[in-house]
Amino acid sequence: MHYRFQQGNAEIYWGDAIEVLSTVIPDYSIDLVFADPPYNIGKRFSNFLDKWDSEESYVNWCQQWLDLCIRKLKPTGSLYVMCSTQGMPMLDNHLRKRMFILSRIVWHYDSSGVQARKYFGSMYEPILHCVKDRKNYTFNADDILIEAKTGSRRKLIDYRKATPQRYSSHKVPGNVWYFPRVRYRMPEYEDHPTQKPERLLERIIIASSNLGDTVLDPFSGTFTTCAVGQRLGRQTIGIELQEEYVRIGLRRLGIQQQFGRDVLGAPDKHYVQLAASPQLSLFNDE
Numbered sequence: 001m002h003y004r005f006q007q008g009n010a011e012i013y014w015g016d017a018i019e020v021l022s023t024v025i026p027d028y029s030i031d032l033v034f035a036d037p038p039y040n041i042g043k044r045f046s047n048f049l050d051k052w053d054s055e056e057s058y059v060n061w062c063q064q065w066l067d068l069c070i071r072k073l074k075p076t077g078s079l080y081v082m083c084s085t086q087g088m089p090m091l092d093n094h095l096r097k098r099m100f101i102l103s104r105i106v107w108h109y110d111s112s113g114v115q116a117r118k119y120f121g122s123m124y125e126p127i128l129h130c131v132k133d134r135k136n137y138t139f140n141a142d143d144i145l146i147e148a149k150t151g152s153r154r155k156l157i158d159y160r161k162a163t164p165q166r167y168s169s170h171k172v173p174g175n176v177w178y179f180p181r182v183r184y185r186m187p188e189y190e191d192h193p194t195q196k197p198e199r200l201l202e203r204i205i206i207a208s209s210n211l212g213d214t215v216l217d218p219f220s221g222t223f224t225t226c227a228v229g230q231r232l233g234r235q236t237i238g239i240e241l242q243e244e245y246v247r248i249g250l251r252r253l254g255i256q257q258q259f260g261r262d263v264l265g266a267p268d269k270h271y272v273q274l275a276a277s278p279q280l281s282l283f284n285d286e
């Protein structure tokens, strides 16, 4: 069973991803899927504990929704999948037989919380970028260029060229991406244990979809994918199991400002920002 909410270019399904994917979403209708599932590492998502009986049952579950996502994609479609560092090899093994894996991306971040003291703590999460057709897929390289920090910044000249010229100042990002995790003081912060940064989704959505395309997120959480997709003029479909997070999505996407009798409000942050105080930042690009 599921509930549907819709307003303009945004659609939310409150229900189980496998059920909604198999009963509602038409096959070959989606341009881009971004899937950020539970990682089977024991996190609590509202009323749901992210822990399966065995690794095998977790992988079986992942294979079911992965196959459905592939079926929902248009022939030109792209799929980005996140997973834990230990779970990703099994998803990679499944996907490489069904799609073309173009990039194995590392989302690297800082760690402000408790750090491992007896081993090297994980500072990244892997993301697979897969396409159905290696010769026909969307990749808007010119729209995601970043500053080239080597030769061009130091104004080096490339003397290997017939006519010596400056190194280009911009480049397509490589497969190691640094984006800070979402922190409490960021305006985009919502109350969810694994909210993904808007900047991460911006890069993915701009690169792999066009204006008016349909973007689907089967494990929406705080609906970051849909919020960014909506801002970028995409049609968005988000699925989420937990009422607490569906409420966030309804507000964040401007679908409803009330749920039953409850007014849907942004997180109530208990700090005061003084007008004159500068934003503290650990890194230059934050």
Ligand SMILES: C[S@@+](CC[C@H](N)C(=O)[O-])C[C@H]1O[C@@H](n2cnc3c(N)ncnc32)[C@H](O)[C@@H]1O
Binding pocket: 015, 016, 017, 018, 036, 037, 038, 039, 045, 048, 192, 194, 195, 196, 197, 218, 219, 220, 221, 222, 223, 224, 225, 239, 240, 241, 242, 245
């Ligand atoms: C890793 S989080 C996604 C976070 C999201 N990318 C964001 O930026 O907020 C995974 C989400 O999947 C939801 N979930 C777990 N099982 C699900 C299921 N069977 N169907 C749909 N959603 C589910 C959880 O409640 C959780 O919010």
